[in-house]
Amino acid sequence: MSNNKKVGIIGAGNVGATLAFSLANKNICTEIVLKDLRMNVVEAMALDISQAARAAKSSTKVSFASNTEEFSNCDVIVITAGIPRKPGMSRDDLLLTNAKIMTSVINEIAPFNKDAIYMIVSNPLDAMVYTALKATSLPRNKIIGMAGVLDSSRMAHFIKEKLTFTPNEIKAAVMGGHGDEMVPLANYSSVDGKALSEFLTADEIEEIIVKTRNGGAQIVKLLETGSAYYAPGHSTALMVEAILTDSKETYPCAVMLQGEYGYENIVAGVPVVLGKEGFEKIVELELNEEQKAQFAKSIASIKELVNIIDNNF
Numbered sequence: 001m002s003n004n005k006k007v008g009i010i011g012a013g014n015v016g017a018t019l020a021f022s023l024a025n026k027n028i029c030t031e032i033v034l035k036d037l038r039m040n041v042v043e044a045m046a047l048d049i050s051q052a053a054r055a056a057k058s059s060t061k062v063s064f065a066s067n068t069e070e071f072s073n074c075d076v077i078v079i080t081a082g083i084p085r086k087p088g089m090s091r092d093d094l095l096l097t098n099a100k101i102m103t104s105v106i107n108e109i110a111p112f113n114k115d116a117i118y119m120i121v122s123n124p125l126d127a128m129v130y131t132a133l134k135a136t137s138l139p140r141n142k143i144i145g146m147a148g149v150l151d152s153s154r155m156a157h158f159i160k161e162k163l164t165f166t167p168n169e170i171k172a173a174v175m176g177g178h179g180d181e182m183v184p185l186a187n188y189s190s191v192d193g194k195a196l197s198e199f200l201t202a203d204e205i206e207e208i209i210v211k212t213r214n215g216g217a218q219i220v221k222l223l224e225t226g227s228a229y230y231a232p233g234h235s236t237a238l239m240v241e242a243i244l245t246d247s248k249e250t251y252p253c254a255v256m257l258q259g260e261y262g263y264e265n266i267v268a269g270v271p272v273v274l275g276k277e278g279f280e281k282i283v284e285l286e287l288n289e290e291q292k293a294q295f296a297k298s299i300a301s302i303k304e305l306v307n308i309i310d311n312n313f
């Protein structure tokens, strides 16, 4: 691949390394550079993932940065640096620790990466996107959070558990914050182009919604030491690919709303068109009264976190 596209990943832990592995095997960028506080680990990841790429006949070079100058001129930067939750914690419990990390990493690297699009993964996701925007004052199209793609994949998985259709025939849609109040949209989800209600009872649809909302916590409880990373890493890779290839695909992403859906100055998950400029358009779906109320509840819980950020950063 000689398109001269460079992707930077800060935080080469579980999600960052999985993302690097997924991206490197796609052969869609010239270089991936990893940055982490754990220097031996990041060097090992760069070697191991480079070797995996060669096995996949991908020519993407995977390196690591030992200083900030080496982490420069990236087209896309993904930030996964931060702590994951453990059983018994909510994503919101990570707020102050991860906001401190987010502010310091983005302030450090932004001057070296003036044209980059930033993708935020660290939790609590919507508040971390807000923190990154606040720290940099970059235009809102350049800072995007990953969560809706993951939440929709989980919903598609739970639909697939109940029906024998192929993944290509299942469409799942989730919007709102990446928290307990996320808003799975049954009426924008479908199977073989038909409404879910043609194949599933109302109770079964409700069960899928509850499982989707609880999808992250389910894995945290089983893992005991951290949170999910294969689906998050791969979901992030899809979004990076859409930006690198200027695909103009629509994905649910956490972005700053400025009037869309009736909200101002708050970050939440909504469908957006992704391309080389980051998010290029927000798609405004028609919501029914119940969905509007659920979205309002989700926004209210994000607002509480944002107020804490505004009082501390």
Ligand SMILES: NC(=O)C1=CN([C@@H]2O[C@H](COP(=O)(O)OP(=O)(O)OC[C@H]3O[C@@H](n4cnc5c(N)ncnc54)[C@H](O)[C@@H]3O)[C@@H](O)[C@H]2O)C=CC1
Binding pocket: 010, 011, 012, 013, 014, 015, 016, 035, 036, 037, 038, 080, 081, 082, 083, 084, 085, 094, 098, 101, 104, 105, 120, 121, 122, 123, 124, 125, 146, 147, 150, 178, 226, 227, 228, 229, 232
């Ligand atoms: N948005 C989403 O849907 C998802 C978000 N997450 C979040 O992503 C974050 C990362 O999760 P994991 O990769 O599982 O955690 P992890 O602990 O495996 O990796 C985090 C990495 O960040 C590094 N790090 C911490 N501070 C840093 C700094 N200042 N500079 C460079 N590197 C730094 C650590 O050394 C570690 O390698 C967590 O906050 C987690 O909650 C995880 C899954 C899904």
Ligand SMILES: O=C([O-])CC(=O)C(=O)O
Binding pocket: 084, 085, 091, 123, 150, 178, 215, 216, 217, 219, 220, 227, 228, 232
């Ligand atoms: O559950 C967590 O803490 C990690 C995450 O956001 C997810 O897997 O959805």
